[in-house]
Amino acid sequence: MKMLTKTVSIISVLALAGGLLAGCGSKETSQGAGEAPQDSGKKYTFRLADTHPADYPTVIGDKKFADLVNERTNGRIKIEVFPASQLGEEKAVVEQVQLGAIEFTRVSSGPLGEFNKNFGVFSLPYVFDSDEHLWKFLESEPGNKLLDSLESSKMRGLAYYSSGARHFYSRKPITSLADMKGQKVRVQQNKINIDLMAALGANATPMAYGEVFSSLQTGVIDAAENNFPSYQSSNHYEVAKNLILDGHQRVPEVLLISQSTWNKLSEEDRKIIKQAALDSVPTQREAWDKYEKEAEAKVRAAGVTITEVKDVKPWQDAVKPVLDKYRPEYKDVMDQIDAARK
Template sequence: MNYKLILIAILFASIISCEKVDDTKMLYLAHGLPQTHPVHKGILEFKKALEIKSGGTLKVKIFPDAQLGSEREVLELLQIGSVAATKVSAATLSNFVPEYHILGIPYLFRDKQHQFDVLEGPIGKSILEKGSKFWLRGLCYYDAGSRSFYTSTKAIRTPEDLKGLKIRVMNNQMAINMVNSMGGSATPLAYGELYTAIQQGVVDGAENNPPSFVSSNHYEISKYYTLDQHSSVPDVLLIGTKYWDKLSDEEKIWVQEAADESAQAEKVFWNNSVEESMKIAKEAGVEIIIPDKSLFAEKSKSVVEEFVKEHPEMASIVEQIKNQ
């Protein structure tokens, strides 16, 4: 653990020790998103619902904007019990809980309905529970949209159009393999460097969901947005088991119910954000392209095959999702 995490852990220990001893329990929830983000708005609904259900005996204090560190750092704080809860991408969580890798498989879900039928059903709940052995109990999934390609040099209408293009991806092996399988050149790059990289031609484009495409201002320099929706990796609301195990059975019910209600509210916030983002992009002159997604899915089949080969213990889960 690095010195930053140690200092934060000491700080929270001192805060907790100085709190007034009464019937109130404080739940510290940290995440890396800005307060304008639809997922943050969903978290506010969690806070409101939990405080109402508990009659004020469970209170939530939110630390947004990465105040307490990166997603990985906050996950480590959960594991040692310095922070109670967080929201992270399933992609980040997969480095702690292997089963979350499944949710990053390209074209795993047929559409949004299929995705949440899976996530909110037995399969999704089973994956949430897998994290408990790593001290990271999943409560619910938040909609984080679908990632699609955007470029500054030319439009992508078929997978063949990706050939020769340098596409920025997260430093995630599945994302790298997916772009390469379609003929592109996957280029891992820090998100904060991406605007300049596109502007200077270091990369030809990237991939992300509409709200991120607009909030990052990438729409200003990338005038082609291809809605191939190759991956739909959700966000996950987590609670550390060190905090969870101290709750009474009734308190655990309140926390889970509040999480489930916030997940439904967050979907509405997300859809509204997507609509607004697409409107802004169109008005700025971005060409929105609706491709034949089956062509892209066919090209990326090798990524799925390789994943199943490397993780045979997860093959049955992948098959169940496809057949649901």
């Protein structure tokens, strides 16, 4: 009897452990036989991580994507969006996506250069003349191939999102290229940005996005760089009240899925998810344009000193060594970017 009782206890413990493991990560179950044919297949609940606040344009795009997937699968595939770095900072989240622990994320293409060298091209300064030039490249065949190349990094790129142009903002006034000299500038974590700061006479300080406000506030760094919406939504303008519109980079956002998650989906579900991602782009871009105008108005009203760069050529001349250094590495993509200019 004691042996039987012990055996039953062991079986109970194993059953409980199995139940707990089944509750971790994404959830999936088989559909019932009596359900509608268009719902045939497995049910999933996935997570999508974003570092930005809930009302930020990228999160609006994330939610549109999730809604479209939910609608087109009749609720069979649910994607829960977690904004405001709830699941971690960008670099850590990308690593989790590679492992399949988080199924989706929206990430800046800047940090992606550390995971897939092709994406380093977006960190190169002044390679795009305008948003029109950028999107002409992103929507081209070479732009789509760049998304597909993430497969070698255990991820898949689903779509690009807009993020405008990046500018420098600082505790001390920056009104010209000369004012960059000696500034400690926070940059996204990739080697091109470090070389870029050196070319401008500044000192690069790579750090996580969530640390920037306190680092500016305490003087650990003198300056940072980002687009208008991030500058405003992060409240960085409260501790760095000088902004120069140099537009040194146009770094698009990327909506990603873990390769391991992609592998377990049916061909039909892959098509639904890919198309939903592409169909969410107009919503995100429209939200971006609106938010960018509102963010600029808010920081101007808050008394931020904004300097417009009327002649960008001195800046372009200063960073030419960076372009020369990396052109051999990115020659094919840079040639395609040049072709999109025509």
